Amino acid sequence: MHKKTVRDVDVANKRVLVRVDFNVPIRNGQISDDRRIREALPTIQYLLDRGATVILMSHLGRPKGRDPEFSLRPVAERLSQLLGRPVHFFDDCIGEAVEQGVLNLPPNAVALLENVRFYPQEEANDPEFARALARLGEVYVNDAFGSAHRAHASTEGVAHHLPAVAGLLMEKELRYLGQALTDPERPFVAILGGAKVHDKIGVIRNLLPKVDKLLVGGGMAFTFLKAQGYEIGKSLLDAESLEFAQQMLQQAGDKLLLPVDVVVAPTLEPNAPTQTVPASQIPPEQMGLDIGPETARQFGEVVKTARTVVWNGPLGAFETPPFEAGTRAVLQAVAESGAIAILGGGDTAAAAEQLGFAGKITHISTGGGAALEFLEGRVLPGVAALLDA
Numbered sequence: 582m583h584k585k586t587v588r589d590v591d592v593a594n595k596r597v598l599v600r601v602d603f604n605v606p607i608r609n610g611q612i613s614d615d616r617r618i619r620e621a622l623p624t625i626q627y628l629l630d631r632g633a634t635v636i637l638m639s640h641l642g643r644p645k646g647r648d649p650e651f652s653l654r655p656v657a658e659r660l661s662q663l664l665g666r667p668v669h670f671f672d673d674c675i676g677e678a679v680e681q682g683v684l685n686l687p688p689n690a691v692a693l694l695e696n697v698r699f700y701p702q703e704e705a706n707d708p709e710f711a712r713a714l715a716r717l718g719e720v721y722v723n724d725a726f727g728s729a730h731r732a733h734a735s736t737e738g739v740a741h742h743l744p745a746v747a748g749l750l751m752e753k754e755l756r757y758l759g760q761a762l763t764d765p766e767r768p769f770v771a772i773l774g775g776a777k778v779h780d781k782i783g784v785i786r787n788l789l790p791k792v793d794k795l796l797v798g799g800g801m802a803f804t805f806l807k808a809q810g811y812e813i814g815k816s817l818l819d820a821e822s823l824e825f826a827q828q829m830l831q832q833a834g835d836k837l838l839l840p841v842d843v844v845v846a847p848t849l850e851p852n853a854p855t856q857t858v859p860a861s862q863i864p865p866e867q868m869g870l871d872i873g874p875e876t877a878r879q880f881g882e883v884v885k886t887a888r889t890v891v892w893n894g895p896l897g898a899f900e901t902p903p904f905e906a907g908t909r910a911v912l913q914a915v916a917e918s919g920a921i922a923i924l925g926g927g928d929t930a931a932a933a934e935q936l937g938f939a940g941k942i943t944h945i946s947t948g949g950g951a952a953l954e955f956l957e958g959r960v961l962p963g964v965a966a967l968l969d970a
């Protein structure tokens with residue numbers, strides 16, 4: 582972690598402008614999952630304990646202009662409950678009224694600004710808009726790892742106008758993911774799944790030279806099986822990535838493990854009639870929807886020896902029973918391994934949550950796209966803009 586954090590700056594009696602990721606699911610004004618709000622609490626509490634006035638900003642969804650459906654107001658209420666103190670809500674994120682409003686806040690108060698994406702200038706990283714945001718604070722803290730792969734005004738532009746440091750959640754994300762990439766405890770095992778090879782090409786390229794074993798499952802495994810010369814029936818095929826898969830198979834040697842058996846069904850639907858077949862014998866009218874039990878056992882054996890595991894993408898169509906069994910078995914092995922286990926966000930986090938393993942994993946990233954880009958070895962603009970340590 583080569584960036585300054587909240588620990589490195591004096592925030593007492595200062596207005597601290599904090600970019601958080603409060604992009605939570607809201608239906609009819611009700612927040613159905615407040616994990617992202619809870620993840621931001623340590624940084625907010627840290628700043629409050631040191632006498633700062635905390636001004637929070639976030640995006641929510643993809644509004645086209647100002648739209649009450651995408652208001653962050655319900656988040657202010659939930660945050661207030663979680664913090665056990667009032668949270669002042671501003672119905673805008675820039676402008677004179679907000680500037681006056683933040684100056685008039687009582688010392689050590691918490692405020693939340695309205696959705697920054699009500700302005701198209703946010704995603705355009707408009708310099709004027711970034712400056713208008715910067716006028717609200719004296720220090721800028723970025724705690725929104727999940728948005729750090731985007732160079733937007735509230736994640737990147739604003740950092741050029743204020744002393745800019747990482748929050749505690751951002752620090753934690755960069756520490757776990759960064760250590761896995763640069764100095765992992767070995768053996769280091771990566772597990773990749775999910776639907777398309779194409780989305781993971783950068784990750785495979787970057788991780789393959791670094792890992793001791795790469796376990797490939799999920800829909801993307803079938804492109805690799807096809808590249809090996811097997812027929813894959815109606816299974817997912819990412820035809821554009823076939824050549825890449827062939828190259829990787831050649832380069833990887835015995836580092837790369839593919840499924841040796843798969844669970845197939847005629848269609849992807851709940852409780853479809855299934856069979857388990859060898860990966861080399863997928864029937865033409867069937868699609869592979871999960872790794873088979875022998876593969877789960879082999880993957881589990883590898884995982885049990887690991888000291889570091891990085892996992893991105895489910896190993897089967899886990900949302901639809903019974904195709905979650907392979908993902909569950911390998912999650913179980915990861916949980917029992919005692920390895921430092923880091924799960925990418927998005928679907929992998931959802932699978933761990935749904936299958937009851939969320940509490941047994943060292944670190945579940947709050948970033949889907951951001952975690953993937955980090956694992957590709959790319960520099961995240963929201964991180965690059967922060968002060969160097």
Ligand code: AMP
Nearest residue numbers: 775776777799800869870894897898899
């Ligand atoms: P991704 O966003 O690329 O990580 O893909 C996640 C999605 O891949 C999840 O919705 C899974 O249901 C899906 N998936 C995983 N394995 C398979 C498979 N064998 N066939 C079809 N979909 C799959």
